[in-house]
Structures are given as C-alpha cells and as structure tokens.
Amino acid sequence: xxxxxxxxxxxxxxxxxxxxxxxxxxxxxxxxxxxxxxxxxxxxxxxxxxxxxxxxxxxxxxxxxxxxxxxxxxxxxxxxxxxxxxxxxxxxxxxxxxxxxxxxxxxxxxxxxxxxxxxxxxxxxxxxxxxxxxxxxxxxxxxxxxxxxxxxxxxxxxxxxxxxxxxxxxxxxxxxxxxxxxxxxxxxxxxxxxxxxxxxxxxxxxxxxxxxxxxxxxxxxxxxxxxxxxxxxxxxxxxxxxxxxxxxxxxxxxxxxxxxxxxxxxxxxxxxxxxxxxxxxxxxxxxxxxxxxxxxxxxxxxxxxxxxxxxxxxxxxxxxxxxxxxxxxxxxxxxxxxxxxxxxxxxxxxxxxxxxxxxxxxxxxxxxxxxxxxxxxxxxxxxxxxxxxxxxxxxxxxxxxxxxxxxxxxxxxxxxxxxxxxxxxxxxxxxxxxxxxxxxxxxxxxxxxxxxxxxxxxxxxxxxxxxxxxxxxxxxxxxxxxxxxxxxxxxxxxxxxxxxxxxxxxxxxxxxxxxxxxxxxxxxxxxx
Numbered sequence: 001x002x003x004x005x006x007x008x009x010x011x012x013x014x015x016x017x018x019x020x021x022x023x024x025x026x027x028x029x030x031x032x033x034x035x036x037x038x039x040x041x042x043x044x045x046x047x048x049x050x051x052x053x054x055x056x057x058x059x060x061x062x063x064x065x066x067x068x069x070x071x072x073x074x075x076x077x078x079x080x081x082x083x084x085x086x087x088x089x090x091x092x093x094x095x096x097x098x099x100x101x102x103x104x105x106x107x108x109x110x111x112x113x114x115x116x117x118x119x120x121x122x123x124x125x126x127x128x129x130x131x132x133x134x135x136x137x138x139x140x141x142x143x144x145x146x147x148x149x150x151x152x153x154x155x156x157x158x159x160x161x162x163x164x165x166x167x168x169x170x171x172x173x174x175x176x177x178x179x180x181x182x183x184x185x186x187x188x189x190x191x192x193x194x195x196x197x198x199x200x201x202x203x204x205x206x207x208x209x210x211x212x213x214x215x216x217x218x219x220x221x222x223x224x225x226x227x228x229x230x231x232x233x234x235x236x237x238x239x240x241x242x243x244x245x246x247x248x249x250x251x252x253x254x255x256x257x258x259x260x261x262x263x264x265x266x267x268x269x270x271x272x273x274x275x276x277x278x279x280x281x282x283x284x285x286x287x288x289x290x291x292x293x294x295x296x297x298x299x300x301x302x303x304x305x306x307x308x309x310x311x312x313x314x315x316x317x318x319x320x321x322x323x324x325x326x327x328x329x330x331x332x333x334x335x336x337x338x339x340x341x342x343x344x345x346x347x348x349x350x351x352x353x354x355x356x357x358x359x360x361x362x363x364x365x366x367x368x369x370x371x372x373x374x375x376x377x378x379x380x381x382x383x384x385x386x387x388x389x390x391x392x393x394x395x396x397x398x399x400x401x402x403x404x405x406x407x408x409x410x411x412x413x414x415x416x417x418x419x420x421x422x423x424x425x426x427x428x429x430x431x432x433x434x435x436x437x438x439x440x441x442x443x444x445x446x447x448x449x450x451x452x453x454x455x456x457x458x459x460x461x462x463x464x465x466x467x468x469x470x471x472x473x474x475x476x477x478x479x480x481x482x483x484x485x486x487x488x489x490x491x492x493x494x495x496x497x498x499x500x501x502x503x504x505x506x507x508x509x510x511x512x513x514x515x516x517x518x519x520x521x522x523x524x525x526x527x528x
Contacts, residue, residue, distance in 0.1 A: 032514045033335040033490040035278030036285045037268075037325070038142070038506075040090055040165070041314070042083055043293035044340035046072070046482040052311045055223065059319025064338060068488035069495045071527065075480070076342045077502045078445035084117045084164040085446065086341035086503070091141040091169055091287070093507030093522030095445035100138040104164055106451040107388035114388065118167040126197045127205065128181040128188035132163060134171050135192075139521035141171035142507045143285050148173070149516040153282045155275050159267045160289030161255040169287035175275070176201075178267060180260070185211030185251045187267065200274035204267060210254055219243040219257050221305065222312050241305050243295070253296050258310035261290045265317040269324055278329040283514045288321075290314055292340075299347040335490045337510055339503055340483035348475040351462050358462040361422045363387045364469050373416045374409070378402055383409065389474065390465050391453025406430070406454075413455055425458040432456075485527070501527060 049061060056062050064070075076086060078095045080103070088101035096102040101117050108115045120133035140148075143156040158170035158177045167190070170177035174193065178201055181188040186209045187201050197205075206212075220242050245254045254260060268288055271277065277284040292314055295306040318338075325334050351358035367384045370392075374383040379402065385395040392413070399409050410428040417426045429452070432444045443456065459465055459476045466473040485501060490513070508518040509526040 031491075032283050034281065034283060034333040035272075035325070035329055036283060036335045036337070036510060036514060037288065037321070038090070038169075038285065038510070039288045039290065039318075039336065039338040040087060040169070040341060041290045041292050041338065042162070042165070042341045043291070043344055044483050045292070045344065046484055048292070048307065048311055049484075052308055052315075055308070055312050056315040057319055059323060060315035061318065062315075063322065064318070064336070064486050064488050065484075067492075067494050068336075068486045069492050069497070069528070071485040071497050071499070071501045072482075073498055073500045074339060074342075074483055074485045075500065075502055077442060077504055079442045080446060081341070081343040082345075083162060083341050083343075084168060086343065087165050087168040087289070088117075088137060089504055090339065090506060091143065091171060091519070092137070092139045093142070093504050093511075093519045093524055094139060095504065096448055097445050098139055098521040100136055100448055100451065101168065102446060102448055102451050107386070107391065107393065107453070109393070109450070112386050112393075116164070118164050120192070123190050123192040125181075126189045126191060126194075127184065127186045128190075129183065130163060130181070130188075130190075132167055132190040133192040134167050134177075137168060137171055140519045141169075142510055142519060143169075143287065144171050144173045145511060145517050145519055146283065146285055146514070150282050155277050155284040156287075157271050157275065157277075157285075158287035158289075159264055159271060160287075161260045161264065161291055162289065165289040169289065178271075180210060180251065180255055180263070182251050182255075185209060185214055185254070198274070200270055201267075204270055208263075208266065210251060210260075210263060214245050214250055214254065217245060217254075217259065219245075219259055219306075219309075221309050222258070222316070239305075241303070241309075243306075256291060256293060256296050258291075258306070258313040261310075261314050261317045264288060264290055265321050268321060272325070272328070278325075278333060290317065293344070294346045297345050297347060299349060301349075302347070332490055335492070335510070335513060336486075336488040337506060338484075338486040338488070339506065340481075342481055342483055342503065344477075344481055348464070356462060357460075358464070359422045359460075360464045360466050361420070361457070361459050363390075363465060363467045366417070366420060367392070370413060370416055374412060377412060378404055383413075387467065388453065389467075389472070390457045390459070392455040392457065394454045410454065417455065417457060422459045422463045423457060424460050427456040427458070429454045487527075 082103050084104040085096050085101050088099045092099040105114045105116050117136055118132050120135055121131045123131055123133045146154045156174040158166045160166035161180050163179045166177040166179040176189055176193045178187050178189055186205045189197055221240055294300055295303045371383050381398050383395055385393045394409055410430050414426045414428055427443055432447045461476055461478045464473050464475050505524045505527050508522050508524055511518040512526045
C-alpha cells in the first residue's frame with residue numbers, strides 16, 4: 001500500500017472525509033468558490049442607493065439586495081476615514097493603528113514633507129511617472145494570505161480608477177494592481193509587481209483607454225427617465241446635464257464621473273478572460289473599486305442628476321459583471337462581497353449663509369500662540385516643529401535640549417489648546433497609546449505613532465481647519481454615512497441583518513469562506 005493510500009485509509013477509520021482533506025493539502029479546497037470578487041464602492045451611501053431604486057434594473061443592486069446576505073448597519077471602527085484608510089481596512093481586516101495607512105497622505109517626520117500612502121521611489125511606474133508600491137502597508141491582506149495558502153497558485157489582481165485603491169487592494173503578493181493615470185489617461189501599474197505591463201493591459205490601452213476616447217466623450221444621462229426628474233429632492237424637475245472633459249484635469253474629472261465605472265467593468269472582464277481566473281479549483285481573487293461620489297467633488301445640490309446617473313450606471317455595471325461571470329464561471333462558483341469606503345467627499349456648504357453655527361480654526365495663528373505660551377513657561381523657542389491637517393508635531397529635539405519631558409509638553413499643550421474657540425477635543429499621542437477609554441477608541445484606531453502628529457485637534461462640527469501657510473482646509477463632520485455590507489453567490493442565503501457590524505470583519509469572513517488564514521493583524525470575528 002502506498003503512503004498516500006495508507007494516509008487516506010487511516011483518516012477514514014478516524015472518521016474524516018479523507019478525499020476532501022487530501023484535496024485541501026494540494027491547494028484545491030472542496031466547496032470553496034473558484035473566484036472571489038470583492039467590490040469596494042467609493043462613497044456609496046445607503047440613502048442614495050435606496051432613493052434611486054425605481055430606476056434600477058433587476059440585475060445589479062436589486063439582485064444583490066434581494067438574493068444576498070445584507071448587513072444594513074455597517075461602519076468603520078476608526079476615524080477619520082478616506083479612500084486609502086478604508087481600502088486598507090477592508091483587505092487587512094484591521095485598523096490604521098496596525099496596518100499603518102492613516103490616510104491618502106500624511107507628514108513624513110524625517111523630511112517634514114507630505115507623502116502619499118503608496119509613494120515609493122524604488123519602483124518605477126509602468127505607463128505612468130508615479131513611483132509606487134504597497135510597502136507602507138505593514139500587515140498582510142486577504143490577497144496576501146490567499147497567495148501564501150495556495151503556494152502562489154492563486155491569481156490576485158486589483159483594478160481601480162485610483163492608484164491608492166488599486167495598490168492597497170492588491171497589497172504585497174498580488175499578480176498586479178491596475179489603475180488610470182491622472183496625466184496620460186492610460187491604464188498603468190508599477191514595477192513592484194512586474195517589469196512590464198501585462199500584455200492584456202497593453203492591448204486595452206491601445207484600444208479603449210480613456211485617453212483614446214476622451215475628446216469625443218460626452219457625459220449625458222443614461223436613461224430618459226433619469227434625465228427628467230431628480231429623486232434626491234422634492235423640488236421638481238432639474239435641468240439635464242452635459243459634460244465634456246478637457247484641460248489639465250480632464251482625467252481627474254473623468255474618474256469622478258459615472259462613465260469610469262464602465263471602464264472598470266471592461267477591465268475586470270478582460271482580466272478574468274486573459275488570466276483564466278476562476279477556471280480551476282484554486283480560488284482566485286479580483287479586487288474592484290467603483291465610484292459613487294459626486295462629480296469633481298462638487299456639492300450634491302450642484303450635481304443632483306449627475307449623482308443619480310452615477311448610481312443608475314453603477315447598477316448597470318454591477319449587473320453586467322454578474323451576468324458575465326454567471327455565464328463564464330457559473331453562479332455557484334463565484335463569491336461577491338460589496339461594501340463602501342464609508343465617507344463622503346464633496347464641497348462644503350456655506351453654513352454662515354444659513355446662520356448655522358460654524359467658524360474657522362487657524363492653525364498657523366494657533367501655533368504662534370502656543371509657542372508664546374510654552375515659551376513663557378520654559379523659555380523662548382519654536383516648540384512646534386510643524387503642522388499637517390489637524391495634527392501638531394512638537395519639536396522633539398528642542399524638548400530634549402531643554403530637558404523637558406514629552407509628557408509635560410503634551411499636557412501643557414493640551415491644556416492650552418482646549419481653551420481655544422471651536423475646539424471640542426484635544427488628543428495627545430501618549431493618551432492614544434495608553435488610554436483604554438472606549439470613547440476615544442475610534443480616534444486611537446485611526447492613529448499610528450509613525451505617521452500621526454503628537455497632538456490631534458478635533459473641532460466642532462461645521463468648523464473649518466485652515467492652514468494659512470499652505471491654504472489647505474478641511475471641514476469637520478461628525479455625521480454618520482450609512483452603507484451596507486453585502487455577500488452574494490456561493491452558498492449565500494438571502495437575509496437582511498440589522499445588527500451593527502464593522503468593515504474589518506469582512507476579511508476574516510471571506511478567509512473562512514475560502515478556508516485560509518485571516519490576515520496577520522486581523523483580530524475581528526467573522527460575520528458568519
């Protein structure tokens with residue numbers, strides 16, 4: 001008797017399903033889907049998704065909501081949220097405190113210059129001038145663990161309009177990350193994954209890249225019904241829109257239009273076909289990012305019909321993707337998971353015009369006053385090294401020279417800032433690292449010692465934080481963006497669940513479904 005037969009016989013005597021277990025040891029897991037399609041929709045909102053329901057087909061959102069397992073009350077377990085931090089959390093199953101991605105950009109302490117979350121000068125761009133890698137992500141992701149579990153046999157790709165979304169979705173071990181270059185309007189990548197663009201991506205660039213059609217492209221409403229009435233307001237008819245893309249920002253504008261979602265679907269279908277994803281018993285992973293925000297980050301009141309058209313077209317693209325995979329791979333062989341980035345990026349309303357309480361918090365003015373206050377205590381000096389957004393970075397070298405403990409400097413600074421107009425909370429690095437207070441847990445989860453400031457200021461809702469030197473500003477919001485988590489496909493039974501859940505639970509749920517380990521910093525429990 002061979003060793004293999006003896007092994008299976010012994011397992012059978014012990015009551016195990018030997019055939020299934022032996023298949024798992026060869027990287028072929030019985031019962032697991034052949035393909036996982038994870039869909040992260042940038043700025044998707046439940047209220048908008050439901051408002052436009054009468055305009056959808058029965059193949060996209062309707063199918064997912066009616067036939068999938070829908071968690072209606074989803075949230076991110078940290079603050080603040082943007083596309084990069086949300087994507088990293090989705091795939092790592094943990095918060096920025098562990099995965100290191102606190103946002104799209106942060107301040108590099110060594111150079112005191114802002115740095116992008118996927119910037120890396122060691123890796124040249126492919127069909128782009130941007131140098132990129134996922135190396136600032138410090139944990140493994142779903143795709144990484146799938147590669148490890150299958151000894152590299154699984155095919156993992158990420159496709160997105162945006163660089164950080166593609167790279168953080170793909171992470172370290174993927175076959176590739178593909179996105180649209182802001183300057184050239186081509187699908188591009190980085191030499192981190194390969195030394196040349198995949199042949200199928202090169203072919204798409206020659207035939208259908210945004211740059212090949214941008215001059216003749218005109219964005220008008222997808223359907224007649226969608227162009228005649230806005231479901232967002234009860235103010236009656238809104239004038240139809242017509243947009244062309246030109247100038248130095250034409251591709252950035254295009255990437256915030258409803259039209260870009262068709263490009264993502266086209267590339268997804270081409271990727272699956274060209275790489276034979278889902279064609280064998282080894283589970284593959286395709287990570288997609290779609291867009292559901294406002295056109296060019298305008299206020300919703302300025303682009304109601306555009307936003308409505310975005311959801312109508314997004315519904316169509318989801319339906320087209322599902323229908324294609326049903327035909328080519330099979331309905332029972334694909335697991336879909338869909339959620340949102342959970343934030344909203346749009347032009348702020350002028351609250352003052354409506355007599356709504358608001359104000360401006362001036363960072364440079366605050367730093368000058370803070371230096372004067374600390375100077376009165378410990379002697380003259382620039383105790384603040386720099387600021388970035390709502391983060392203050394203390395001059396650690398000066399504190400060391402004057403033999404001032406970081407704890408004393410933080411406490412004094414916190415006391416001073418708490419008296420400033422518009423300030424609601426002041427968090428110090430020491431407080432975030434040591435406190436077990438549940439009330440500041442979301443702030444702590446969005447903090448990391450390497451990339452965050454020594455002091456974080458939280459202003460009142462409606463207040464604007466303005467850096468007078470760089471002219472950069474952002475408005476403080478405390479409102480909740482409602483969005484769902486949806487599972488559809490392999491062995492998923494239709495169900496609506498209102499229990500509050502968090503996005504970091506997606507990765508362990510998918511990992512369990514395809515019988516692999518959860519990412520290495522993921523401590524959340526699976527959803528089912």
